[in-house]
Amino acid sequence: MNFSDGRGRRLNPRREHTPTVFVDGSCKNNGRDGAKAGYGVYWGPQNPLNVSERVSGRQTNQTAELKAAHKAIEQAKSQNMDKLIIETDSKFVIKGMTQWIGNWKQNGWKTASGRDVVNRSDFEKIDQASQGMDIQWKYVPGHRGIRGNEEADRLATEGSRK
Numbered sequence: 001m002n003f004s005d006g007r008g009r010r011l012n013p014r015r016e017h018t019p020t021v022f023v024d025g026s027c028k029n030n031g032r033d034g035a036k037a038g039y040g041v042y043w044g045p046q047n048p049l050n051v052s053e054r055v056s057g058r059q060t061n062q063t064a065e066l067k068a069a070h071k072a073i074e075q076a077k078s079q080n081m082d083k084l085i086i087e088t089d090s091k092f093v094i095k096g097m098t099q100w101i102g103n104w105k106q107n108g109w110k111t112a113s114g115r116d117v118v119n120r121s122d123f124e125k126i127d128q129a130s131q132g133m134d135i136q137w138k139y140v141p142g143h144r145g146i147r148g149n150e151e152a153d154r155l156a157t158e159g160s161r162k
Contacts, residue, residue, distance in 0.1 A: 019043075020085040021072045022140070022148035025055075025064025026156035035059040038159020039068035041075065042152040049075050052155035054162040058119075064156060065090040066122035069097075073129040083134040089142030089149055096123055097130075098137055 027037040037055035044050075051071055055064050069086055076084045088094060101123055104110070109117045117123065140149045 018083045018085050018134075018136070019076065019081055020087060020148070021076070022087045022152040023065070023068035023072050024089065024142075024149065024152035024156040025061050025066070025068050026153065026160045027055075027059060027061040027064055028160050030061045036160045037061065037064040038156050038162065039064045039071065040152040040155025040157075040159060041068055041072045042148055042155060043075075044148075049079070050151075050155060051075075052158040052162075054159050062090075062092055062119055063122060064160070065093050066096075066119055066126065068152070068156065069093055070122065070126045070129055073126065073133065073135070076133070077129065082132065085136045085138055087138045087140045087148060089140055089153075091139060094137045094139055097126060097135075101127060 022042040023040065024042075025037065025039045027035055029035040030037075037059040039051070039053055039055060041049070041051040051068075053067075053071070055067050057063065065088065069088065072086055073084065096119075103112070104117050104120075104123070109120045111117055140146055142149060142153065
């Protein structure tokens with residue numbers, strides 16, 4: 001059976017849906033003594049996969065952002081997803097996973113300036129978890145009223161208070 005859009009172009013009636021998840025990190029007193037970081041993963045309203053957790057280990061906003069992305073990928077894999085759109089307001093995470101990680105690996109996990117990659121273990125975990133998955137990293141501006149991002153931010157803030 002052929003489906004067309006009325007202009008002669010064929011449509012795929014079984015177009016695959018790629019799940020979208022919003023991730024965010026939060027850190028109260030980021031970079032100072034007493035910092036408390038949390039992360040949020042938001043799949044949708046009342047979704048049982050939504051997560052609000054406190055970060056273990058290094059308490060920074062960047063660590064929290066990375067932990068959120070890793071958690072989302074692990075959850076997707078546990079649900080047998082092989083495609084995923086991750087929406088985040090962290091350009092650091094997006095650039096790290098799409099632009100920088102290849103060079104870091106080639107350079108023995110050194111930055112362009114020759115310093116150690118600070119969040120190396122988190123990037124390695126995300127890279128490992130991403131194997132066999134088609135992941136699209138999408139930037140979404142934070143604090144602009146985009147529901148998924150606002151909900152992930154709320155979950156991350158709650159996580160930092162645990």
